[in-house]
Amino acid sequence: MPKFLFEANYLSEGLNGLIKEGGTRRLGAVEELFKSLGGTVEAFYFAFGDRDVYIIGELPDNAAAAALSIRVNAAGVTTLKTTVLLTPQEVDDAVKKTAVYRPPGRDLEPEVANWEGEGGHLV
Template structure:
């Protein structure tokens, strides 16, 4: 199952919701969205600094991740970045593939 790293920053409205609901309430909401799309939450951490929230998710496909991302972003409660995560084996496979490429100006 494809794995994704989610980094999120709450808006003021989202922070007020977190304060009212608590972290466990937000965890339950994330798990509901992810499981509803056939995925699982591997890890979820709150942080401070540039990101307020870091999550690692497994989804059946990238379209499921996109559906979750669009819905969350439309809420206006947080800004997110999703990064696809690849295993060591997947990178080894990619490194073995032949790619025809010419650098600009070469």
């Protein structure tokens, strides 16, 4: 099942709700949200810094991740950023694919990028 990283920031109303119900109840609500979309929470952390909450979770597909993000952002008490996470095997599969690419503004013939084995470089 695909994994996603969710980074959340509380707005004023969200912080007041967190103060009222606490961190453990918030985790329970997030676990319920993931479960309702066929997924699970793998990790949930509150944090200092640019983001208030980091969540790693599994969901069946991108549509489920989009549904989660839309629902949370529409509530208006937090902002949520969603990132698709890739496994090392998925990256291995990606670098084996041949792609034709012409950089913007260049009149060169399109280049074909091939990856030379593990630890190799583009040729």
